[in-house]
Amino acid sequence: MRLLISGWFLQHPATGTGQYAWEILRHLPQARPSWTVGVAVPEGWAGPLPEGVEPVRIRLPRLPSDFQKLWFEQIALPGAAARWRAERLFVPYWAPPLRAPAPTIVTVHDLIPLRFPEYRATFAARLYTALVTAATPGAAHILTDSEASRRDLLQRFRLPPERVTAVPLGVSERFTPRPDPVGDARARNRYDLPPAYVLYLGGFDRRKNIETLLAVYTWAQDAIGENFPLVIAGRLPEGSSRLFVDPRPLARAWGIEAVVRTIGPVAEEDKPALYRGASAFLYPSRYEGFGLPVLEAMACGVPVVASEIPALVELVGDAAYLIPPEDARGMAGALIAVLVDSTLGQTLRERGLRRAAAFTWVACARRTAEILEGAGPV
Structure with a gap:
């Protein structure tokens, strides 16, 4: 299978979303060695990528930063998926495109912008939140990090329960009690x-x-x-x-x-x-x-x-x-x-x-791979 993953948050490795994207990229090729895994990244980004992951570089237009991100997600990412002949498109954060050439799987880590009005106080934030909210029901499958978040999603979007799956995150091997x-x-x-x-x-x-x-x-x-x-x-x-x-x-x-x-x-x-x-x-x-x-x-x-x-x-x-x-x-x-x-x-x-010890990125990647395999057109 040809899987294209949105790599926007690889530019922000200190965030939880950035860590999630990196660990999924690192472990998915191990979980499914036969897959061809690509990651869409802005053209100027030159960070490292895990072994077995192919960069798909996207040139960004000159726009304010908020609108650059929106353009990347809604226009450039579906276009890259079409050119790259992706069979699945995976967006590891809450930003599914309204339309895509392949079944889209999105991870909605939480519903913070919907639960707390201060997170959508600006016009740009309200526009973005409205857009991703409208696009979410069109995803082939939605992943989230916990059953608590899954309940939030089912209540807010009234989606069929079988299209929303909680896949717990993992913890990196770096976090250990052994002294260094x-x-x-x-x-x-x-x-x-x-x-x-x-x-x-x-x-x-x-x-x-x-x-x-x-x-x-x-x-x-x-x-x-x-x-x-x-x-x-x-x-x-x-x-x-x-x-x-x-x-x-x-x-x-x-x-x-x-x-x-x-x-x-x-x-x-x-x-x-x-x-x-x-x-x-x-x-x-x-x-x-x-x-x-x-x-x-x-x-x-x-x-x-x-x-x-x-x-x-x-x-x-x-x-x-x-x-x-x-x-x-x-x-x-x-x-x-x-x-x-x-x-x-x-x-x-x-x-x-x-x-x-029960939360590993290996287990997270394996369960994610199962969902990606099973997700078909809505």
Whole structure:
């Protein structure tokens, strides 16, 4: 079979969608060695590709960045599929073309733009959301990351259940509890990490619930702040807005600046070391399609305190301490318990490692290949 995959997000490897696209590209040729796998990428992109994947380069017109992406997805990608004689077109994020020359399979990781109005506040965002929403029912099959997201999709689009499949993501082999003395020391020095800390690694958009993340330390700082400061990793926004929350002004206003450290963006190769060095991982998100950072933390043997939301309940089972996302006081109590009760902390480490071992990119690619094979015209 000739399979063409949209590679737009390979330009953004630090995003969850970029990681998903890369891992699927890496493992699909192994799952189906007889397939010819191509990936459509903008002409100027010169990044590496996994072995067995053929680049299909697309020249982009001079347009604003938002409209470049739209042109790539709706016009250039179907055209490339036709020229390349693709038998299946796979879009590993929520952007199916309205029309395509081959059955299209799309992965809808979550329905954030539909559930949260602030994500479609601009005209361009509303236009894009309306377009992909209209195109989605025309896909031959829809993949999503969790049963929680599958329920959202079935409710919103009223699709036949047999055309929507939850295929859990995997965790890279890089995320392991085994120490890497050189890499761990390099990361500790590069980010000036304290001897012990609680880690948050993720985004700063509103659904990530940065207010509760910081509010936890207004309750917990006297008990654990000095010994376990909160390290916040990720590219910080330039001030708070309707869509993003800058944690620094809140930390100052709430009197916890001394126990909160922001370290900015983290290189992909340093993430396992940051997890391994943490005494706990704190993740109070209000909504997730899956929760990849939680899985990465568990795979590194870090006890997790996170929000009790459907996708995370499904992901962690009994391997994390879950608290309702708006209950900062309850989350503070859970975090303190994990840090001071060595038996509880060790139990969560062991359960997390066992749970994370069940999520592999090999299994994700094999199940994805089965769906791609079976998907025919709508």
